[in-house]
Amino acid sequence: MLRVEGLTKIFGGLRAVDGASLNVDQGQIVALIGPNGAGKTTLFASIAGFHSIDAGRVVLMDQDITGWPVHKISRKGMVRTFQITQPFAKLSVLENIMVGAYQIHPNAQEARVHAIDVAQKVGMGHMLAQAASDLTVAGRKRLELARALATNPQLLLLDEVMAGLNPSEIVEMVAIVRTIRDMGVTVLLIEHVMQAVMSLSEHIYVLSYGKIIAQGAPQQVVSDPAVIEAYLGRGAAKEVAHA
């Protein structure tokens, strides 16, 4: 589905992403984790076309999309959400989702029906007429998801959709992400909430200082000494093992 090869993004003297490679197979939920400042969001933005990249290749569904403009990548089926939610503030929830729905339904009535359908899938069916600016954090996160989902993507890039949610909201969001996967949408997510990462993902990539330092099944990755040291500091793996 998605193959990223040796992606490098340099900001001035900083190699924000340094030769990162990853692979997402169709139908999977794959997580990208890493300490703060590791370059996860930069990697996401680079994959989705928001940054021009300095080296590497992005291949989506057997097509090299490196350097494509954002809207073209999105229309091909890879749609991202934003960590800092970017609602169309003055529009209603329904209108927000309809902007996504219009990508596949030029007709307003069809777009509306599709948007309402999507809203119900993410549990926003009861707040369609509400202005996006009036939503809570949880509502905004869902709206991000709903808007992207309404474009009928093949692959969703979810940037910290759990951040700022309370435990019960996280449980709901985990269920929503699972529903989305069951609809046939492949998911690549950045996440800090380990509870969500562990219960959702089939494969995890760990990014630290712009490099992929580990990958594999969830249980295997969290016990990897390199990962523990990346999060907790040098020598931490030993202490954790002793404890």
Added chain:
Amino acid sequence: MNTPSTAVLHRTVNWKLHIAVLAVAIAFPFVFPSSFMVNFGVLALFYAFIGQSWNISGGFAGQLSFGHVAFFGVGAYASAIVQMRWGFSPWMGLPASAIAGAVVGLIIAVLSFRAGLKGSYFALITLAFAEVLRILSNSVDLTGGGLGMLIPLKRSAANFQFEERAGFYFVILVLTVLSIACAEWLRHSRFGARLAAIRENEDAAKALGIDVFTEKVKIMLLSGAMCGVGGCFFSQYFLYIDPTIVFGVDKSVEMLLVSMIGGAGTVYGPLIGSLLLAFVSDITRVLTQIQGLSLVLYGALLVIIIAYLPNGLVDLFKSKSKSKTKRIADDVAR
């Protein structure tokens, strides 16, 4: 939770309102046939029309232009040139000015959006373009330079000059109706939804697959064409144009003012704003001899409206329909 009926959330076209407004507009010159009142009506509709041309790009798409007069002036000159220099019927001025306005809209949009100009930078570059056009028209022979162009008086409908002012009134009424129809279409179409998305958040719009650059160019082209036609009407109504009149900053400001005062991004905002401004300007002219007092009042009005009705005068009419939206929301929630 009930499934909300899709009809409930449909943005309906308020046909009753449209028909009522149109009926009043058609009756106006018959009820008030005096030359003074018809002139008032012509000017109010004229500003509503060019205000709407600003509104579809500035209000609906959020591309705040401070130099819409560039399109206006080019349209005015295009219509004068096709009849006086090239000998076409004055009516040909309408398509000519639309094309001229559209071309200038396209050029300005491609150049400034290619360079990624947004917000106040875009406003400034449009102002600069308008000034460049003013200076150009001041110095080339085709436009008659600083002397301007005097369109010979020959009163006949075939000549786009009417014996009665009412003739002009109905021409500008048709144009205004078309512009309102255009705004109403934007409210209900995919194109309009994309423009609203771009106005609210360009990055999010891009992420959802919207070709932001192309959509912005398209709306500037449409807005330019509309504003150019406004220029054509202006030259036929006043029969004289010169660089300072048709490329003056004051026209750009008036287009922007009527939209902002009435309600930017709304269908009736420009009409409501222009009625108020035409009224204020006529009252001050009748009651006092002070030159430019109307501009002072415009400024004061703008301040008051920004302070108390930031979404424009339409908010006064909306309070009722807003509670209706809330009711719908409650209904759906139940």
